Amino acid sequence: DQQVKQNSPSLSVQEGRISILNCDYTNSMFDYFLWYKKYPAEGPTFLISISSIKDKNEDGRFTVFLNKSAKHLSLHIVPSQPGDSAVYFCAASPGNQFYFGTGTSLTVIP
Amino acid sequence: DSGVTQTPKHLITATGQRVTLRCSPRSGDLSVYWYQQSLDQGLQFLIQYYNGEERAKGNILERFSAQQFPDLHSELNLSSLELGDSALYFCASSVVSSGASYNEQFFGPGTRLTVL
Numbered sequence: 001d002q003q004v005k006q007n008s009p010s011l012s013v014q015e016g017r018i019s020i021l022n023c024d025y026t027n028s029m030f031d032y033f034l035w036y037k038k039y040p041a042e043g044p045t046f047l048i049s050i051s052s053i054k055d056k057n058e059d060g061r062f063t064v065f066l067n068k069s070a071k072h073l074s075l076h077i078v079p080s081q082p083g084d085s086a087v088y089f090c091a092a093s094p095g096n097q098f099y100f101g102t103g104t105s106l107t108v109i110p
Numbered sequence: 111d112s113g114v115t116q117t118p119k120h121l122i123t124a125t126g127q128r129v130t131l132r133c134s135p136r137s138g139d140l141s142v143y144w145y146q147q148s149l150d151q152g153l154q155f156l157i158q159y160y161n162g163e164e165r166a167k168g169n170i171l172e173r174f175s176a177q178q179f180p181d182l183h184s185e186l187n188l189s190s191l192e193l194g195d196s197a198l199y200f201c202a203s204s205v206v207s208s209g210a211s212y213n214e215q216f217f218g219p220g221t222r223l224t225v226l
Contacts, residue, residue: 004152034214043112043200043217044153089152097166098215100145100153 003027004092006101014109019077021104023090026071030092030099035064035075038087038103047088048075080108113137114218116201122224128189131221135182135203141165142184143204143215144176148197159184191225198222 005024013019021035031052036044050057050064050073057064063076077084087103113136123129135142144156155168159178170176173191178184188195199222202215 002152006152036217041219043114043202043219045112045217046214049214091153097155097158097168098143099155102152 002102003030004090004099004101006088006090006104008104009102010105010107012107012109013080015082016079019075019080019084019106019108021075021077021088021090021106023073023075023101024071025073025092025099027092027094027099028071029094031095032093033064033066033073034091034093034098035062036089036091036100037084038089044089077106080106082108082110084108112216112218114201114203114216116199116218116221118221119219120222120224122226123191124226125191125193127191127225128187129191129223131186131188131199131201131223133184133186133201133203133218135184135201136216139203139205139216140182141204141206142178142182143202144170144184144186145200145202146197147200147220148194151197153200156186188223193225196223196225 034049035047037047038044066073089103091098091100115134117132140161143158145153156170158166176186198220200220202217204215
């Protein structure tokens with residue numbers, strides 16, 4: 001049972017435009033959410049997080065939005081750069097372990 | 111470089127065999143987590159150890175076991191291997207004991223296991 005879902009396996013965006021990656025979850029007990037970025041042949045690296053008491057968190061070009069009523073979070077990357085091309089995983093936790101989505105492969109076209 | 115090391119990078123073995131994957135956490139991190147990533151799947155949490163003790167268990171098969179040693183390195187043992195066990199196995203470490211403290215996890219580069 002996939003409690004965290006990333007329904008778009010891939011996304012292509014032009015350099016300089018906005019990339020929006022989406023993630024849906026089913027467990028209302030999740031109260032902490034993270035995004036990880038993964039390059040080929042490397043492990044995932046932490047990108048940004050958000051707690052359920054917030055609806056937005058920004059870090060430079062990266063912003064995560066949380067809509068608790070819809071059980072939906074999104075990652076916005078503005079402006080997108082070719083170096084952002086990677087697989088992005090969202091993860092959620094109810095406090096004891098993390099549940100990961102299947103990932104979205106982002107390609108930023110120069 | 112996350113500071114988490116995993117060996118070996120690649121492992122090819124046959125069905126029915128047993129293998130051991132090794133992980134060394136970042137210096138100072140007490141928690142180690144193991145994840146499995148199969149083709150087209152997300153990262154599936156297997157098990158967590160904190161300072162030598164099992165802290166949380168996820169979707170870990172009975173054929174799989176893990177331990178964390180006094181020097182904090184961890185080993186994941188996979189036995190009676192099946193074709194479906196072919197996957198990337200990631201180890202991650204963090205400072206604190208549970209996700210409730212919400213510290214990020216630092217991932218190693220993974221071990222790619224191929225079962226033929």
